[in-house]
Amino acid sequence: MAMANVKMTCSECGKEYTVSVKHGSRKAADEFEAYIKSQAGQCPACYRKHQNEKRDSFRFKEAAEIREFDRKNGFPALEGSEKQEAWAVAIRHEAIVSINIFAMGKLYKGAEITAENAQDSAIGIKAFLCGEKSAKFFIDHRDESVQGWLDLISARMS
Numbered sequence: 734m735a736m737a738n739v740k741m742t743c744s745e746c747g748k749e750y751t752v753s754v755k756h757g758s759r760k761a762a763d764e765f766e767a768y769i770k771s772q773a774g775q776c777p778a779c780y781r782k783h784q785n786e787k788r789d790s791f792r793f794k795e796a797a798e799i800r801e802f803d804r805k806n807g808f809p810a811l812e813g814s815e816k817q818e819a820w821a822v823a824i825r826h827e828a829i830v831s832i833n834i835f836a837m838g839k840l841y842k843g844a845e846i847t848a849e850n851a852q853d854s855a856i857g858i859k860a861f862l863c864g865e866k867s868a869k870f871f872i873d874h875r876d877e878s879v880q881g882w883l884d885l886i887s888a889r890m891s
């Protein structure tokens with residue numbers, strides 16, 4: 734394990750911040766450092782502001798857009814009454830968006846993210862969400878926080 738700690742200057746507000754990421758080897762950490770230094774980055778506060786904007790654009794307003802996203806990405810139709818199903822599909826979509834935004838944001842908190850475990854967890858999350866076919870399940874978990882979803886997922890995976 735090797736840490737990459739990179740001092741960056743926010744491209745937006747000019748504040749200094751540090752990006753810390755754990756890598757499998759010194760070489761990978763150095764490569765990451767060289768790469769991230771060449772990027773224009775934003776401090777956590779500016780990043781969060783942009784994520785919120787991105788999140789709003791990510792979040793489809795129209796049911797038809799969500800259906801299209803689900804179809805393209807292999808998320809199955811849900812079982813339940815027509816009304817339950819439509820509601821549950823929207824809840825699931827919200828969960829997908831929240832979890833993805835959260836996973837991207839973790840990079841900035843110095844969480845232990847490597848290319849491998851990021852991919853593993855993305856696959857795990859998707860497998861979990863695709864495996865739940867009951868509309869009732871999503872409706873029951875409509876108030877779940879991102880951490881709540883991740884806890885459910887890791888409980889299922891272990």
Ligand SMILES: [Zn+2]
Nearest residue numbers: 743746776779
């Ligand atoms: Zn900033």
